[in-house]
Structure formats: C-alpha cells, structure tokens
Amino acid sequence: MVLKKYNINPDLALERQKCTFDIEEIINIFDGGKEKTSQRRKIEDVVLKSGLCHDDVPEECMSLKERYENAVRKSCFFSKLMKTELQEITGIEDFETPAIRRIADALFKDISPFLLHLGMFVPTIIGQCTSEQLMIWLPKALDLQIIGGYAQTELGHGTFIRGLETTATYDADTEEFVLHTPTLTAHKWWAGGLGKTINHCIVVAQLYTKGVCYGTHLFMVQIRDLDTHMPLPGIKVGEIGPRMGFSSADNGFLGFNNFRIPRNNMLMKHAQVQKDGTYVKPARHGKLTYQTMVFVRVTLVNEAAFNLSKAVTIAVRYSAVRRQSEMRPNEPEPQILDYPTQQHKLFIGIATAHAFQLTANWLWNTFKSVLSDMKKGDVGTLPELHALSSCLKAVCTSDAALLIEQCRYACGGHGYMLSSNLPYIYSFVAATRTYEGDYTILLLQTARFLVKAWEQAEAGKTVTPTVSYISRSLKGEKNSWRSTDEGIIKSFQAVAAGKIALCVKSIRDRMKSGLDYEDAWLLTTVQLVDAAEAHCRSVILETYCNEVRRLTKSSSDNVKIVMHQLVTLYLSYWTLQRTGDLLRYSSISEKDIDFMQRQYEELLQHIRPNAVALVDAFDLRDEILHSSLGAYDGRVYERLMEQAENNPMNAEPVNQSFHKYIKPLLQGKL
Numbered sequence: 002m003v004l005k006k007y008n009i010n011p012d013l014a015l016e017r018q019k020c021t022f023d024i025e026e027i028i029n030i031f032d033g034g035k036e037k038t039s040q041r042r043k044i045e046d047v048v049l050k051s052g053l054c055h056d057d058v059p060e061e062c063m064s065l066k067e068r069y070e071n072a073v074r075k076s077c078f079f080s081k082l083m084k085t086e087l088q089e090i091t092g093i094e095d096f097e098t099p100a101i102r103r104i105a106d107a108l109f110k111d112i113s114p115f116l117l118h119l120g121m122f123v124p125t126i127i128g129q130c131t132s133e134q135l136m137i138w139l140p141k142a143l144d145l146q147i148i149g150g151y152a153q154t155e156l157g158h159g160t161f162i163r164g165l166e167t168t169a170t171y172d173a174d175t176e177e178f179v180l181h182t183p184t185l186t187a188h189k190w191w192a193g194g195l196g197k198t199i200n201h202c203i204v205v206a207q208l209y210t211k212g213v214c215y216g217t218h219l220f221m222v223q224i225r226d227l228d229t230h231m232p233l234p235g236i237k238v239g240e241i242g243p244r245m246g247f248s249s250a251d252n253g254f255l256g257f258n259n260f261r262i263p264r265n266n267m268l269m270k271h272a273q274v275q276k277d278g279t280y281v282k283p284a285r286h287g288k289l290t291y292q293t294m295v296f297v298r299v300t301l302v303n304e305a306a307f308n309l310s311k312a313v314t315i316a317v318r319y320s321a322v323r324r325q326s327e328m329r330p331n332e333p334e335p336q337i338l339d340y341p342t343q344q345h346k347l348f349i350g351i352a353t354a355h356a357f358q359l360t361a362n363w364l365w366n367t368f369k370s371v372l373s374d375m376k377k378g379d380v381g382t383l384p385e386l387h388a389l390s391s392c393l394k395a396v397c398t399s400d401a402a403l404l405i406e407q408c409r410y411a412c413g414g415h416g417y418m419l420s421s422n423l424p425y426i427y428s429f430v431a432a433t434r435t436y437e438g439d440y441t442i443l444l445l446q447t448a449r450f451l452v453k454a455w456e457q458a459e460a461g462k463t464v465t466p467t468v469s470y471i472s473r474s475l476k477g478e479k480n481s482w483r484s485t486d487e488g489i490i491k492s493f494q495a496v497a498a499g500k501i502a503l504c505v506k507s508i509r510d511r512m513k514s515g516l517d518y519e520d521a522w523l524l525t526t527v528q529l530v531d532a533a534e535a536h537c538r539s540v541i542l543e544t545y546c547n548e549v550r551r552l553t554k555s556s557s558d559n560v561k562i563v564m565h566q567l568v569t570l571y572l573s574y575w576t577l578q579r580t581g582d583l584l585r586y587s588s589i590s591e592k593d594i595d596f597m598q599r600q601y602e603e604l605l606q607h608i609r610p611n612a613v614a615l616v617d618a619f620d621l622r623d624e625i626l627h628s629s630l631g632a633y634d635g636r637v638y639e640r641l642m643e644q645a646e647n648n649p650m651n652a653e654p655v656n657q658s659f660h661k662y663i664k665p666l667l668q669g670k671l
C-alpha cells in the first residue's frame with residue numbers, strides 16, 4: 002500500500018517539542034556511528050524507492066497462496082536489487098547485515114520464503130564445508146543459482162537431535178550416501194522454504210558407514226530439478242499447512258526413499274567419510290556440526306531487540322495520540338501515555354529494547370572472537386559461548402514476546418487489528434521462543450555449564466569471566482545491598498550464585514538418598530531452569546550497564562542522562578520483579594524495596610516527556626513499521642478508516658451470502 006501523507010497529529014508534534022536530547026545522537030550510538038547511520042539510510046532509500054514494497058491489496062487481505070506468491074515475487078526482486086542496484090547506486094560494496102535485515106521488513110510484513118537461505122543455508126555452507134566444497138556451493142548460493150534451507154527437525158523429534166531417524170548410509174561401491182526416511186516420524190518437518198521454494202537443502206541425518214552409526218551429520222541435498230522445479234525421484238516434499246505466523250515461509254515436510262547423493266555431499270569440514278567408508282571423527286569438538294544453531298541463536302537476540310523496538314514504537318506513538326477517560330472531573334481526556342500504568346507497560350519495553358540490542362551486539366562480538374579462536378584450533382571458549390547464546394536466546398526471545406504482547410494490550414482494541422502490525426510482530430517473536438532450541442531446553446543447556454562451573458570453582462580452578470561471581474560466592478563473599486548499578490548487579494549475581502548452589506546441593510542430596518545422577522538431575526530441572534534464568538538476568542544487567550557507560554562516554558550530557566534513566570529503570574524494574582529472590586539471597590531490606598519502588602515511579606515521570614523521542618530514536622520508517630497505529634505522523638484514526646474502506650469485504654454493498662442464505666432464512670425458505 003502507498004502510505005497517504007498527512008500533517009503530523011498535534012499531540013505528537015507537541016511531544017517532539019518536549020524532547021530534551023538530540024535523537025540523532027542516540028540513533029548513531031545504536032547504528033555504530035554517524036557513517037553507519039548514513040549508510041543504512043542510503044540502503045533504505047534505495048529499497049523504498051524501488052517500488053518493491055508496494056502491494057495492490059493489504060497482505061492480510063490476500064489468500065495464503067497469494068501471500069506466498071507475493072512474498073516469492075518480492076524475495077526474487079529484492080535479491081536482484083541486492084546484487085545489482087543497491088551496490089551500483091549506493092556504491093556500498095559490503096552490505097551491513099543489520100541494514101539489510103531492517104529494510105527487509107519493509108517488503109515482508111510476514112516472512113520471506115528465502116529467510117532460511119540467508120539465515121541458515123549460507124551460514125552452514127560457510128561453517129561446515131571443506132574449502133573445496135565451499136568453492137562449489139558458496140558462489141552458487143550467494144548468486145542464488147541454488148536456493149536452500151535447513152532440514153533438521155522431524156515430525157517426531159525437534160529438540161533431541163540425537164534421536165533423529167533419517168539415515169544416510171554410505172555405499173562404498175558407488176561412493177554414495179543413501180538417504181532414507183524409515184518411519185512416519187522420520188519425515189523432515191518445519192524447514193522454512195522447503196514446502197515450495199527451495200531446490201537444495203542441508204539435511205541432518207544419522208550417518209552409517211561400515212555398519213556403524215556415527216550420529217547426526219550434515220548433507221547437501223538437491224531436492225528439486227533446477228529447471229522444472231519438480232521434486233526429484235525418491236523425494237516426497239510439500240507444505241505442512243497453515244500456522245500461527247510464518248504464513249509466507251512455506252515451512253515444509255520431506256521424505257526420502259533410498260535417495261542417493263555423492264559422497265562429497267556430506268559436509269566434511271569437521272568429520273569425514275573416506276572413499277572406502279572409513280570414518281574420521283572431528284579432531285577438536287564433538288558438537289561442531291551444531292555451529293549454525295549457535296550462530297542463529299546469537300542473531301535471534303538481535304531479532305528480539307529489533308522486533309520489540311518496532312512494537313514499542315507503535316504502542317508509544319499510539320498512546321500519545323489516544324485520549325481516553327478522565328483524571329479529574331470535567332477536565333479534557335488525557336493522552337493515555339499520561340497514565341503511570343501505561344508508562345509502566347511501555348517504558349520497560351524501550352529500556353529492554355536497548356538492553357537487548359546492546360547485549361546482542363556484545364554477544365555477536367563474543368561469537369566472532371570464539372570463531373577466530375576456533376580458526377586457530379582453540380575450542381576452549383566454545384562451551385561458554387554455547388551457554389551464553391543458549392540462555393540469552395531463551396530469555397531475550399521470551400521477554401520480547403511478553404513485552405510485545407504487552408504493547409498490544411496497551412493499544413486496547415485497535416492493537417488487535419492486523420493493520421496495527423502488532424499481531425504479526427508477536428507471532429514472529431513467539432516462534433523464536435520455540436525454534437532454534439526451545440526455551441526450557443536451552444536454559445537446561447546453560448544450567449549444565451553453570452553446575453560444571455560451580456564444581457570447577459569448588460575445586461579451586463579458575464572459571465570464565467561471566468561466572469566469576471561463583472568463585473566469589475564460594476569464597477564466602479557476603480552480599481550487601483546497594484541501590485547503585487554495580488550494587489544491583491552484584492545482588493543479581495548473588496541470586497544466581499545462591500540458586501546454582503541450591504541446585505548443586507539438591508542434586509547431591511538426591512544422589513546421597515540413592516538416586517543416580519540422571520534422576521537427581523531430572524528432579525532438579527525446575528530449579529536448574531530457574532538458576533540459568535537468574536544467571537542470564539545478571540549477564541544482561543551487567544552488559545547493558547557496561548555498554549551504555551562505554552558508548553555514551555563522549556555523548557552530550559542530555560543523552561547520557563536519558564540513556565542512564567533507562568538503565569536505572571531497567572534495574573529498578575527487575576529488582577521489583579525479583580524481590581522474593583533478592584530477599585532470600587541478598588541483604589535487601591523492605592526499606593530498600595520501598596525506595597526502589599519510589600525510584601521506579603519517579604523514573605516513569607522523568608522519562609515521560611522523552612518517550613516519543615526515545616522511540617523516534619529507533620529510527621524505524623513507516624514502511625518498516627507497517628502500522629496504522631504507529632506511523633510517524635500519528636494519524637491513527639485516518640489510517641484505521643482508510644484501511645477499513647480499502648477492505649475488499651467492502652467492495653460490494655451486499656455480499657452474495659445474503660441472497661444465498663440470509664434472505665432464505667429470513668423468509669423461512671432455507
């Protein structure tokens with residue numbers, strides 16, 4: 002749809018006049034500098050001017066098939082644009098992924114069927130192929146001569162990868178692998194793009210050679226003819242059916258009937274099968290084939306931040322425009338943003354988007370540093386990265402989904418309209434809590450690491466920096482509550498340490514009472530998930546505080562003030578959310594809690610005048626927001642009426658069902 006131009010709503014205009022800081026400064030901080038902001042905007046301009054974002058009818062009014070076809074059309078033209086015009090027009094050779102990621106949302110209100118190509122297929126080629134394999138597949142994938150996906154999950158197993166049933170049996174006579182789907186539950190299920198779009202796919206299967214099963218490995222498999230796009234003989238493939246979101250992502254199913262692929266199609270960077278069928282196991286670490294999942298978990302923290310920033314921009318702008326009820330008799334109806342309860346729903350969303358964005362950037366740098374260690378043959382930092390990416394993916398996607406839903410509640414009835422875009426944003430982020438490792442499962446992975454770290458620290462060994470608080474706790478360091486940034490972080494670390502200690506004790510007590518380790522662990526898993534979540538909170542709080550301090554060193558005083566107000570809001574919010582834990586594991590008193598409550602409420606008031614400017618500082622163009630409630634001009638009612646009038650249901654004054662059913666019913670002739 003082409004966005005109509007309106008004058009700025011006067012309430013929003015006034016809000017912007019109240020702003021105390023230069024929003025461009027905050028925009029630059031999050032982009033990584035002025036240069037990066039200008040580069041991102043150039044890319045956005047090119048895409049927006051391309052006409053590709055235009056839909057003749059709103060996406061939500063299309064049938065599922067039309068939506069899919071429309072998304073394919075846009076993905077193809079967008080890919081062409083990325084390869085040609087974007088480079089020519091902007092002169093930027095090396096596209097920054099965040100900029101491409103952001104502007105992709107101007108094209109796709111839902112999901113591009115090519116998402117998995119870029120998000121998992123290409124990264125798996127980069128991370129799992131030998132240099133020879135890389136030379137064959139990477140240029141083709143980048144040039145979109147082949148389009149791929151990632152088929153790991155099966156109908157019967159998603160979480161437990163070791164339980165996957167698809168087999169890849171090596172035939173040394175022909176130097177081929179035979180892929181087979183032995184049961185109903187072994188069918189690949191869910192892979193994005195698999196249903197209708199892709200012609201290649203990374204398949205995760207149990208490797209058998211010389212009669213021995215060596216566990217899951219990755220295989221490059223062509224599933225459709227490159228010319229006709231027909232499934233190849235021996236392949237059964239299709240779309241799994243309508244779902245809560247991801248409507249245009251053609252998630253698919255896939256079965257193999259003794260389907261043969263060349264030996265070289267096993268991705269052999271880490272493990273190999275030689276021509277005679279001899280298996281060579283990975284030299285360094287047993288879980289290197291899980292690397293793409295770690296990569297995606299890292300990027301999902303960024304997704305949580307970005308999508309939350311969209312939702313909170315919509316809800317804050319709407320709340321500045323919407324007037325409802327009265328505070329005092331006979332006074333004009335206030336903007337709903339003036340209600341402290343509304344501020345309580347929304348300002349934490351702004352602070353959380355900042356916290357997650359800065360944590361995502363920090364995690365990305367950690368990921369790059371671990372990759373560089375691994376290139377040098379050192380896998381020592383991998384367990385910590387796995388633990389960090391697991392808990393951060395779990396907690397950030399989960400918190401973001403809750404806060405996005407809260408943004409929808411904050412918009413009352415209009416938030417329920419698809420045209421608000423909040424339901425789309427929610428259904429996308431809700432899925433991120435499950436895919437790429439379910440919330441509970443990933444926290445249990447982190448818990449494994451924490452229990453080990455506890456045991457190491459107990460044995461007097463040095464532990465990694467993110468868990469150094471465990472050593473301090475074991476040395477008997479007592480927590481004394483202070484309501485400063487550092488003081489609060491220390492207390493959250495004391496909570497995490499206290500919870501990990503209790504888990505270790507529970508496991509040991511249960512073992513003393515005769516249980517084996519597995520059962521003792523299993524019965525402690527509720528506490529273990531809780532401990533991993535507490536650890537993750539302390540990591541986010543610490544990273545957020547450190548990063549804001551670092552990034553605002555040379556900022557203007559007013560930017561420092563407002564950014565720090567948000568940090569304090571975030572710390573106060575979580576203190577108040579976790580008073581039970583803090584009373585148990587830190588020296589916080591009831592008086593301290595009263596103080597934190599008052600501080601929190603005062604902060605809501607301090608942030609209020611800057612609220613609209615703070616969401617403007619996410620710099621999200623209307624074309625990216627796709628929202629009747631959240632456009633920059635605040636013309637909410639005009640847009641709601643506009644989209645109602647454009648609803649295809651209103652194209653005819655009387656629907657044919659009146660003549661077919663209602664009239665006969667009215668006349669008793671049905």
Ligand SMILES: CCCCCCCC/C=C\CCCCCCCCCCCCCCCC(=O)SCCNC(=O)CCNC(=O)[C@H](O)C(C)(C)COP(=O)(O)OP(=O)(O)OC[C@H]1O[C@@H](n2cnc3c(N)ncnc32)[C@H](O)[C@@H]1OP(=O)(O)O
Pocket residue numbers: 076079080083101102105113115116117118119120121142143144145151153154159160161162163193288291292294295297300301304383384387436437438439442446449450
């Ligand atoms: C080119 C032009 C294109 C144009 C395109 C146009 C359109 C573009 C549009 C947008 C552009 C934007 C692009 C970028 C966007 C990025 C977003 C990306 C979105 C991607 C969408 C993804 C969709 C979803 C995909 C999926 O869901 S794939 C399936 C994922 N599945 C899972 O995650 C399964 C979870 N389960 C597991 O991971 C494992 O089973 C388990 C739970 C970890 C257990 O494994 P296992 O049983 O083998 O191990 P354990 O016994 O538990 O542990 C043994 C030890 O191993 C350690 N361990 C485990 N895992 C790891 C690991 N990963 N790394 C390191 N170590 C690991 C574990 O800790 C144990 O250690 P120990 O020391 O305790 O023994």
Ligand SMILES: Cc1cc2nc3c(=O)[nH]c(=O)nc-3n(C[C@H](O)[C@H](O)[C@H](O)COP(=O)(O)OP(=O)(O)OC[C@H]3O[C@@H](n4cnc5c(N)ncnc54)[C@H](O)[C@@H]3O)c2cc1C
Pocket residue numbers: 117151152153154157158159160161190191192193247252432435436437438439440441442
């Ligand atoms: C929109 C979407 C897109 C997807 N895209 C892809 C894709 O492109 N490629 C792909 O391969 N997969 C994809 N998936 C699949 C996804 O990765 C899995 O659904 C996910 O990993 C969860 O696995 P599951 O469905 O088997 O859940 P289950 O493991 O069956 O989980 C169900 C419940 O059981 C609990 N549970 C399971 N095991 C344990 C345990 N050991 N301890 C305690 N609790 C447990 C879980 O916590 C959860 O509450 C996608 C999924 C979705 C929703």
